[in-house]
Amino acid sequence: MRHNKKFNHLGRTSSHRKAMLSNMASSLIESKRITTTLAKAKALRTYVEPLITRAKEDTTHSRRVVFSHLQNKEAVSELFRDIATKIADRPGGYTRILRTGNRLGDNAEMCIIELVDYNEAMLASKTEAEKPKRKRSRRGGAKKQLATAEDKPKSTKEKTSKSAVAESEAVQTPAQTEVSETAETPADEVVNEQVVSNEAEEQKDDLKSANKDEADDTESANEAEADDSKK
Numbered sequence: 001m002r003h004n005k006k007f008n009h010l011g012r013t014s015s016h017r018k019a020m021l022s023n024m025a026s027s028l029i030e031s032k033r034i035t036t037t038l039a040k041a042k043a044l045r046t047y048v049e050p051l052i053t054r055a056k057e058d059t060t061h062s063r064r065v066v067f068s069h070l071q072n073k074e075a076v077s078e079l080f081r082d083i084a085t086k087i088a089d090r091p092g093g094y095t096r097i098l099r100t101g102n103r104l105g106d107n108a109e110m111c112i113i114e115l116v117d118y119n120e121a122m123l124a125s126k127t128e129a130e131k132p133k134r135k136r137s138r139r140g141g142a143k144k145q146l147a148t149a150e151d152k153p154k155s156t157k158e159k160t161s162k163s164a165v166a167e168s169e170a171v172q173t174p175a176q177t178e179v180s181e182t183a184e185t186p187a188d189e190v191v192n193e194q195v196v197s198n199e200a201e202e203q204k205d206d207l208k209s210a211n212k213d214e215a216d217d218t219e220s221a222n223e224a225e226a227d228d229s230k231k
Contacts, residue, residue, distance in 0.1 A: 008043055021047045026075040028095075029083065033114035038099065041113040045095050052094045055084040086117045 010017055020040075025048040027034050036044070051069055054062050058080050067076050087094050096119070098112045117123070 008039060010039060010043060017043075022070055022072075024048075025051065026070050026072040028113065028115070029070075029075045029079050032118040033112060035100070035110065035112050037103075038097070038109040038111045041097050041111050044113060045097070049092065049094050052079065052083065052087060053092070055079045056088060058084065083115065083117075087115075090117065 010020070012020065021044055024034065024036065024040065024044050028044065028048060047069075051066050054066055063076060063080060066079065067073070070076055070079075094116055096114050096116050098114070100110045100112055102108065103110050
């Protein structure tokens with residue numbers, strides 16, 4: 001009887017199963033994500049995660065142990081050079097399984113297995129979720145205050161608005177008068193200059209006429225005296 005024997009043989013012999021898991025582990029380390037069946041992904045997870053933990057300690061012995069399982073120099077160098085530094089602070093759980101549905105044909109359950117620290121989209125969403133959120137608490141007192149503020153008569157608001165409009169008009173009127181005065185001054189100055197020039201000309205004409213009259217009077221007076229002297 002097979003009591004308490006939970007190991008999944010995956011329908012393969014021991015040698016075939018070890019070679020398959022070794023190749024899948026190398027592909028996962030090099031590509032960071034592979035698509036396979038759910039049963040194989042679960043078996044691969046138990047196979048590759050101890051190797052990743054071993055890669056945290058970069059020694060010759062650790063490299064030889066990992067190479068004995070993977071039999072791939074490129075995968076071993078990638079694991080110890082890049083992946084080990086990226087998962088150094090993670091205490092296990094280096095892989096993630098994402099189910100993608102059933103396969104056409106045999107209806108096998110398919111999934112994607114990937115390294116957790118290389119999924120940039122999920123890491124970005126996680127950092128956004130970890131940002132502190134502001135707590136918004138609503139209380140009855142705040143609602144009552146809002147209701148009372150809304151129920152206040154609008155007459156006070158109208159009065160304040162009217163007073164504000166009146167003040168703005170009062171402030172604007174002097175400026176408008178100044179503008180009108182400044183706008184009208186040039187024309188007024190021209191008219192005033194014309195009037196002054198006309199008055200000056202009239203005065204000159206009056207003086208000329210007065211001088212002529214005085215000269216005529218003096219001539220007439222002289223002629224009269226001359227006539228009297230002759231007589």
